[in-house]
Amino acid sequence: MLRLFDSVAGEVRELELRDPGKVSMYVCGPTVSGLPHLGHGRFALVWDVTRRWLTWSGLDVTYVSNITDIEDKIIARAREEQRSEVAVCEEFEGEWWKAIDALGIARPDHVPHATHYVPQMVRLIEELLSSDIAYRTSDGVYFDVSRVPDYGCLAGQPLDSLRAGARVEGHDEKRSPLDFALWKAAKSDEPSWPASFGSGRPGWHTECVVMSLDLLGDGFDLHAGGLDLKFPHHENERAQAVAVGDKFARHWAHNGWVMVGSEKMSKSLNNFTSLTDLLAETDQRAYRLLVLRSHYRSPIDVTKATISDAERSLERLDTFARRFSLPPLGGPRFERAADHEFSSDNAALVTLVSERLDDDLDTPGALALLFDAVSQANALSDQGRNEEAQALAVTVTALFGAVGLTLRSRAEDIDEATRALVRARNEARRAKNWAEADRLRDELVTAGWIVEDATGETVIRR
RNA sequence: GGCGGCGUGGCCGAGCGGUUAGGCAGGGGCCUGCAAAGCCCCGUACUCCGGUUCGAAUCCGGACGCCGCCUCCA
Known part of the structure; x- marks a missing residue:
């Protein structure tokens, strides 16, 4: 059975399954506000490998990974390009799947979209409000992190320590700088949904809680994502679930960063930025x-x-x-x-x-x-x-x-003229006409072929 | 300020007290008409300074350097 580093326990431990033989895993997916980058590619690959390995091992894996299709950057882009948020999301979700397919990553079993879960998010927020774990401000609804006793277990720091390090700019109405937005009050030029506590749009941390619990049920096995999501995103997801009495994920796992040396990632430096570019080249x-x-x-x-x-x-x-x-x-x-x-x-x-x-x-x-x-x-x-x-x-x-790595053995399509060269070379070699054989090989090599004579007959490949 | 990670041979990259990681590049050899591919052999590395130990890249202490998180981020 797979033993994985657990980000809460801080050590490698066996993946303990809720239901023997079945694995439920949730991986935080991309916000589709731009082209997928190398970091997206890495998380998708790492957890694809994990999923494949568990499947290989005989387990029945249910893999859920979301698409975040409502978020500040999407709105900003839509405004900038004078088109709808939906159009932006459609374009970049399309790019996302193109890249995923090109990387040989298996599609998830379920791909929940945040905008399809707004009513359920509203219900969760209502529940949190009713127990005063959430509170309203003039610009939305916030979560009171002090109401979760072990808040910080993913960050690896107690609440006080986190609070001490919080980078100021105290938002007037927030009870603590660490409190996070569950709901952002509607603005005239932004998409919004109705809610009993005032129309608006959901904060990022709420969607994954609702979607993972809906599709996998409480106490699902593995919640994974990039290291940068550990805190505050995953901490905050967990806080919400725990606050309403759920256990949430049994195991947390995070993949490391993508670096591009000491150089900043940028096209002008000839570093690959987007997965789309990398895969093209x-x-x-x-x-x-x-x-x-x-x-x-x-x-x-x-x-x-x-x-x-x-x-x-x-x-x-x-x-x-x-x-x-x-x-x-x-x-x-x-x-x-x-x-x-x-x-x-x-x-x-x-x-x-x-x-x-x-x-x-x-x-x-x-x-x-x-x-x-x-x-x-x-x-x-x-x-x-x-x-x-x-x-x-x-x-x-x-x-x-x-682990999803495909080896290629298929011969390339070879045109008739090239085949004729290969036949001629075989003739020359049989006749021990080395000068002609070498000349024909040079011709093939010039045309971009790699020539191998290993089995007596010449074999060519690109 | 708090928390955490890293520093390995030309490059990448494992390593968790004692045995060759592996890949790529390079050198030598075998094979081959010559090549290519393949196989065999080779480099003898671990930031520095102390310490523990029969024995340390691996544990402890210190120094230097690099990085991440505490704020949106895969």
């Missing part, structure tokens, strides 16, 4: 490999150098897949251990990799094992031990598939 699997290659809680550095490093690694894996004609696993479908049969030798590898991944998602450790296995399979094949090699290769590709 690189192998779309490179980012997944980069994410898998470091621990999910460590910061990762995404630069041209680290991405191209990953791309070259992928070439090695693709060459491997080609050599053994391995099927492309991963992508939108899930792999399950139970769907595969492993010989005892290969079962040992599966066990070792499983132990790595079950240990707080040690993907770097798992990859090290898999790369070793790739070398082993190649070596076996070199020695002519083809059955063993093939079986190992199939196991390796299944395990890559288990």
Whole structure:
């Protein structure tokens, strides 16, 4: 069973499931006010890997991830571009899914949208108001954090300590600077919804509480997201749930940051900013490999150098897949251990990799094992031990598939003129006409092909 | 001010007291008509200063440097 670092406990602990055999997980999704960036990509990849691994392990996973479609930045953008908030959200939600699909991330089972849950948020706020945990001000409704005894358990600091550090500008009507907005009173040029406590729009922290509890029920197993959401977003979500008597999530997990070296992320510096740009310019699997290659809680550095490093690694894996004609696993479908049969030798590898991944998602450790296995399979094949090699290769590709990394073995479409060159080269080589063979190879190479003669017949690839 | 993290070989990146992480790049070899791919071998790293220990990258103390959170953020 997976052991994961729990952000409240501050230690790695086993994921204790509410219902045996079933995992309910909620991952805070994006606010669709712009193009998805590298940080969005990382969280989506990390939790996709987690979901896949749990599924591989035989668990029935329900994965929920929301779209925030009402928020300050969306309103600001809509105003700036003189179009509706709905139009902005539609555009960037479209971009979001394009990027998700390109990264080979499986779609969530449920994708709740904040605007579809406003009446339920209103009911939650009413409940909080009725018990005086929430209070009204001239600009909305606020949550009184002092009413939650263990407020700060996610921040890792007691309330007093947080309060001492709060960056001032005391909002007159708030009881504490840490109190957060549940509801923002309507303004004439902003979208608003009716409510018994005055029309307006929901604050960000309320939507995820309502949506996660609605779709997964109280005491769901895992609530995950980027490290930056730990405080105050997740703290505040939890505070609301606890305040109305729920247990909320049993386990909290957070992935680390994306860095771009010491340089500020910007196009002018030739750093990738948006996922959309990254995916347009690189192998779309490179980012997944980069994410898998470091621990999910460590910061990762995404630069041209680290991405191209990953791309070259992928070439090695693709060459491997080609050599053994391995099927492309991963992508939108899930792999399950139970769907595969492993010989005892290969079962040992599966066990070792499983132990790595079950240990707080040690993907770097798992990859090290898999790369070793790739070398082993190649070596076996070199020695002519083809059955063993093939079986190992199939196991390796299944395990890559288990974390969503698809190896490509499919030959590219090759046009007839190029095929003719390859045939001519085979003729020349049979005739030991090396000058002609070399000339034809140069021609193919100039056309962008990589030429390999390994099996007697020439094989070309891009 | 409070809380937390990090500093590893050319680059990336694991490591949680003793054994080769792994990848990429580089060097040598095997294979090959020559290449490519593949395989084998190689670099002998851990910010600094003390300490604990038979033994420390790994534990403790200190120094220096970098970063994050306490405010919208994946």
